[in-house]
Amino acid sequence: MKIRIEDITADAKELAFAEPENEINRVLGAGPIREYHLEGPVEVSVSFYRAGTELFFSGKLKTRTGAVCARCAEDFDAAGDRPFRFVLSPKSIGYDDDTLRAEDLEFSLYEGDEVDLSPLIREQVLLALPTRPLCREDCRGLCPHCGVNLNRGTCDCRVEILDPRLEAIRSLKLPRT
Ligand SMILES: [Zn+2]
Ligand SMILES: [Zn+2]
Structure with missing residues (x-):
């Protein structure tokens, strides 16, 4: 124009x-x-x-x-x-x-x-245009393990994909104060 x-x-x-x-x-x-x-x-x-x-x-x-x-x-x-x-x-x-x-x-x-x-x-x-398009602000994305769309459903992968380092921290016994 x-x-x-x-x-x-x-x-x-x-x-x-x-x-x-x-x-x-x-x-x-x-x-x-x-x-x-x-x-x-x-x-x-x-x-x-x-x-x-x-x-x-x-x-x-x-x-x-x-x-x-x-x-x-x-x-x-x-x-x-x-x-x-x-x-x-x-x-x-x-x-x-x-x-x-x-x-x-x-x-x-x-x-x-x-x-x-x-x-x-x-x-x-x-x-x-935002550099990273999101269908909604809190889009939960895909499960990196099984590919399920976590906006629509859940899967049983969560336990399996826990970071082993986190597990190690959790197993530490914290002293009581
Ligand atoms: Zn999305
Ligand atoms: Zn999954």
Whole structure:
């Protein structure tokens, strides 16, 4: 989604659009985060305005994201809304990308006649994904011994997989105080 710089004025404007999921899924498939894929386009609603030479964007992203739990390997729906904001400064001012990036992830540069929001939106979507997807905070995962999903059932392995070092500590007789 591209916006012409001359259309960005001091009066805030609203825009809603769908950012295609293909490019994000390509990055997810190739990068270190393989546990996620988008099931449809990202729905974006954004409000933008200019203050001097800086362009301000803020809005909300809505994604339908399929994920694979890092503990129990089940598919789950990690859909979510996420607010975002970023500020664009003209490249001509003389910053370079590296100094900006080190200072603030929400800061970027623009040049030319238009701003392409797509790469910024894609970056926000990727940043929003936790590095370790969990189907729920207290997911109990799989039994390392028999592979039973411990969210759904129990197994009889617990005794067998006790750490022998723990057993040794337990068998110590502690003096009474
Ligand atoms: Zn899980
Ligand atoms: Zn087991």
